[in-house]
Amino acid sequence: MTTSTRPPVAPAAERRTVVGHAIERAARMPRSIPVLVTLALIWAVFYSQSPFYLSFGNLTNLTLQIVTTAILSLGVVFVLLVGEIDLSSAALSGVCAAVAGTVVVTHGLPLAVGIATAVVVGMVVTFVEAQVIIFGVPSLIVTLGGMVILQGLLLVVLPEEFTISIAGTPLASLALTAVPAGASFALAAVGALAFAGYRTLLHRERTSTGSGGSVLRSVAAPSVAAAVGLFAVVFVLSRQRGLPLPVLILAGMLLVAWYWTTQTRYGTHLYAVGGDREAAQRAGIPVRRMVMYSFLVLGACAAVAGMVDSSRQLGVSATSGAGPLMLNAIAAAVVGGTSLFGGRGSVWSALLGSLVIGSISNGVQLLGLSTEVQFFATGVVLVLAVAVDVVLSRGSLLPGRR
Amino acid sequence: MDRDDRPGGEGPLLELTRISKHFGGVRALDGVDLTVSAGEVVALIGDNGAGKSTLVKIMSGVESPDSGEIRVRGRAVRLDSPRAAAEAGIHTVFQDLSLCDNLDAVQNLFLGHERCGPSWTGRRVRRHVMERQAQQILESLSVKLRSLSAPVSELSGGQRQGIAICRALISDPAVVLLDEPTAALGVSQRGEVLDLVDRLREQGRGVVVISHDIKDVQRVADRIVALRLGSKVAEFARDGYAASDLVGAMTGAHERHDDVRSEESR
Known part of the structure; x- marks a missing residue:
């Protein structure tokens, strides 16, 4: 940005308006659009290299590969929304999986007891972390320390041989269960009807206050689109053995999270706390409690992610929750459009971001490329995604404008 | 939204008695009294460091006084x-507006x-109800917005100020505190905000305006309280003063002439 290379005034101004208008229009779009474009590009590139990439089998495979990351990322989104960060939830997912394994496999208690215990343990751990954060220690430090402590705790929870094999136990059924194709389509139909019903409710509420638009635009068109999308996804994913249970778990959690963050008072308060803590405090919002709620959600998500993951790996070991899981979950949230600085983003970013990151690693493995390509591509996408976010929220390509 | 809980007669809505506040060794407020009646605009003036912001923070619940008593509608x-x-019925519009961008x-408008x-819906927000009320309130104060659903970071300074003040009407407070409401505004927007203060008075609320601006204060206030170095140094009734008296009270030039204090009963 040296002054000597600056072009004459008039062309510069003209170019700025063209680019500026484009950026301003892009900034008003939902944040999911750039992510979907990125995803389409990634799929196009890999598909051009191997037609098998977009086969039913590989798409199902891809979906199963991202479920753990997406569930964990969903919890991370909640924490990012209130302007905090978390580094410990992947390690926590390992601990929770070990707890569930101990309860179900070692002690032979029912699966429901194991799941409940793991979720409670997850929420207790994040509750403690949240208390320290509310006390005033930065969340980066609390969860960094928490991560190390949880890695130690995993070794304490695991038996002496440091592994719990869950093959053939009720825990393994989490990943193995699949809803038959017929029932899946029935579920899709129920989902589509529920969607249409909710849109109708909103439309009727709006017309009752005299601000409703046309039924076609606010109910019919979105409902048809949602139904087509839902049936297409179920069609693809249920081709092999039926709709896998982990996908249903993820879908259910996303739905609840969507409702909670966008349709309820708590959701507004969550965004308010992330947007401007002082303003939220002055409006009478219990800021500390909202931060705590976010961490409790994270704890529950980590527990579910841990159990689903161990069920897919058929075991819990000292490496559960280690590896790239934590960074992938954070990267997925950010790539999906959730701001690291709080207050902006949506629960869908967990799904979309995980899809982007998962699509890269899936493609790299499918093409037999070396692992470093995967690291390079994932890293570049992460930085690009944040750069796009910065440009859109600043409204200009040039630094320091506005 | 009847205001039938107002006590009969002319009892003040808000009554502060001998409020004191220290920050470490610094005495920010020293035995300050302040009363605000229904339908009255009280201006709080003073130089930087006079204690205006501390008093605002105490009335808005951000800081607690070391000593003194606060009564709202006669109740401590x-x-x-x-x-x-x-909950006590005091709404504060802070200088930074306290909007979530x-x-x-x-x-x-409805935050909080x-x-x-x-509760079985998980406290689902009734957006359509809020939108209709928001439109009514914004229209009643002639605040015009391009979109009700755009983030407020995309709005102009005047529009943001308008939203911050309209917010005062949502919870139907007895007393509205306005902290430097015109400081960041242009001439026409300044006039609109002062009209709005008049409208709050017409609604029978008590209004406290904190301001540096002598012209604004003269235009809008029924009573003016001057603070200096944490103490109340003068109080003027409407028309009972000259502009130079206000400046004098703020800067301390009149400190020795206690007779400048005008009669409290108008």
Whole structure:
């Protein structure tokens, strides 16, 4: 940005308006659009290299590969929304999986007891972390320390041989269960009807206050689109053995999270706390409690992610929750459009971001490329995604404008 | 939204008695009295460091006084949190407006006072109700917005000020505190805000305006209280003063002439 290379005034101004208008229009779009474009590009590139990439089998495979990351990322989104960060939830997912394994496999208690215990343990751990954060220690430090402590705790929870094999136990059924194709389509139909019903409710509420638009635009068109999308996804994913249970778990959690963050008072308060803590405090919002709620959600998500993951790996070991899981979950949230600085983003970013990151690693493995390509591509996408976010929220390509 | 809880007669809505506040060794407020009646605009003037902001923070529940008593409608209250102040019926529009930039106009207007469905819906926000009320309130004060659902970060300074002040009407407070409401505004927007203060008075609320600006204060206030170095140094009734008296009280030039204090009963 040296002054000597600056072009004459008039062309510069003209170019700025063209680019500026484009950026301003892009900034008003939902944040999911750039992510979907990125995803389409990634799929196009890999598909051009191997037609098998977009086969039913590989798409199902891809979906199963991202479920753990997406569930964990969903919890991370909640924490990012209130302007905090978390580094410990992947390690926590390992601990929770070990707890569930101990309860179900070692002690032979029912699966429901194991799941409940793991979720409670997850929420207790994040509750403690949240208390320290509310006390005033930065969340980066609390969860960094928490991560190390949880890695130690995993070794304490695991038996002496440091592994719990869950093959053939009720825990393994989490990943193995699949809803038959017929029932899946029935579920899709129920989902589509529920969607249409909710849109109708909103439309009727709006017309009752005299601000409703046309039924076609606010109910019919979105409902048809949602139904087509839902049936297409179920069609693809249920081709092999039926709709896998982990996908249903993820879908259910996303739905609840969507409702909670966008349709309820708590959701507004969550965004308010992330947007401007002082303003939220002055409006009478219990800021500390909202931060705590976010961490409790994270704890529950980590527990579910841990159990689903161990069920897919058929075991819990000292490496559960280690590896790239934590960074992938954070990267997925950010790539999906959730701001690291709080207050902006949506629960869908967990799904979309995980899809982007998962699509890269899936493609790299499918093409037999070396692992470093995967690291390079994932890293570049992460930085690009944040750069796009910065440009859109600043409204200009040039630094320091506005 | 009847205001039938107003006590009969002319008892003050808000009554502060001998409020003192220290920050470490610094005496920010020293035995300050202040009363605000229904339908009255009281201006609080003073130079930087006079204690205006501390007094605002105490009335809005951000800070607690070391000593002194606060009564709202004759009832002693403890304003130990912003929520307690809001429940007591005191609404503060801070100088920084306290808007959440990432939320839209409707969400900001109703922040902390959302219109919600029953608890089995998880307190679902009744957006259509809020939008209609927001439109009515914004129209009644002629604040014009391009969109109710755009983040307020995309709005102009005057529009943001308008939203911040309209917010005062959502919870139907008895007393509205305005902290430097015109400081960041242009001439026409300044006039609009002062008209709005008149409208708050017409609604029978008590209004406290904190300001540096002598012209604004003269235009809008029924009574003017001057603070200097943490103490109340003068109080003027409407028309009972000259502009130079105000400046004198703020800067301390009149400190030795206590007779400048005008009669308190108008």
